Amino acid sequence: MAVFAMPSLGADMEAGTLVEWMIKPGDTVTRGDVVAVVETQKGAIEIECFEEGTVETLDAEIGATVAVGAPLATIRAPGKEVAPTARPAPPTAPAQPEKPAEAPAPTASAPLPTAPTPPVVPQVGEAPPASPAARVLAAERGIDLAALTGTGPGGAVLLADVEAAKAAPLAEVPLKASAKPGLDMAAMRTAIANAMARSKREIPHYYLTQTVDLQVAIDWLTATNAARTPDKRLLMGALFVKASALAAAQIAQLNGHYDAEGFHPAKGVHAGIAVALRGGGLVAPALHDAETLPLDELMTQMRDLVARARIGRLRSSEMTDGTITISAMGDTGADAMAAVIYPPQVAIVGFGAPLVRPWIIGDTIAPRMTVTVTLSADHRVSDGRRGAKFLSAIDAALQTPETL
């Protein structure tokens, strides 16, 4: 019997709201099946199962906010019979987070409450205790914390309480209303702020920049696309991702995760594709095993990934599996981009907007399309020598686009 718990879908996720079950008791599930949809700060995420077996019970109700690590469902391993003795009936009340969503988690010594603490109504006029995330969101939205009833320990106001308060007419949302249903841009901005602040606090970044001759790649791309219908065309962004993934596969110190035990290099390159959303959001879902994908297949998967990022329908593995992130300015914009690493990753590659520059070939000067590539990397894991090798590997890969 395994408890299927709310997964952490990002460095700063505390809880998610269950919006849809895709399974019911008695269903057979296998690893990787989408079992539920959970609303997070990064939009609605399809949660994939890590277990295999038969669904025994669903332990959370639609609409419940479930803390990371709290049970969502119970799954019986294949071949295991239902225990003959009577088990306690599954909870019928709406599932409560097993642990307060906002409890600080730096130490493992804090005991987890076994039952939710009953809400305590704070005295009128007294500023109630509130979690940092709740305070930030309340300040952003102009919500008075004292007007809220906290559901945390001792009546503490949790992020979920502030989120619930946004429906109240008194709460004026300062940002333009959510760009689309399912994507709350203010919440996403909070998530980005938390992740990026943590990155700059914890990761000693170093930066290396190299300008690369892109003319061969542009010419190859133009000729290739001229013979193709729009649905089969490639984008330069796909070449950037493939070239970066091939380079990352060569330099282990740039591809993986860094946690409390240190650096864990990854076997495959799961390339996080930074997607900017209109309205100010940003997500970087992972393209799995990007270094192994033929360019056409990589482009197809990138199209699908970007489309789902736009409507807020990514999968849990895509939110957590990225081993290095690639961010490209697009056709127009700034010449170079020194990006901030997305924890727990240890490197991010920024491609500026391609630009025609005077370029020296042999002893003549010629106008060539170029792109400036900037690596931001974690100095705890790698140093400039490795980083430079990575950039030259990208450069080399872009000189033979037909082999990508």
Add this chain to the structure above:
Amino acid sequence: MTDAEIRQAFLEELTQVAPDIDPGDVGEDDHLQDDLELDSMDFLNLVTALHQRLGVDIPEVDYPKIATLALAVGYLKGRIG
């Protein structure tokens, strides 16, 4: 197809590609990339959708000719023939 029908088709496909854009907000001369913030992937998806809907295969060299609603209606009318 009339200008109005082409315009309607273009706006429908545009808002399909970028669901957060309100068709009522799209000005005749708004630049799809500079003003409406379509990225290269959105633009390619729009070109793909127009190909499927109208049968017009817009080559990359013609992308600037559909850069705004006004330009696109004129260009597509000519290509539909």
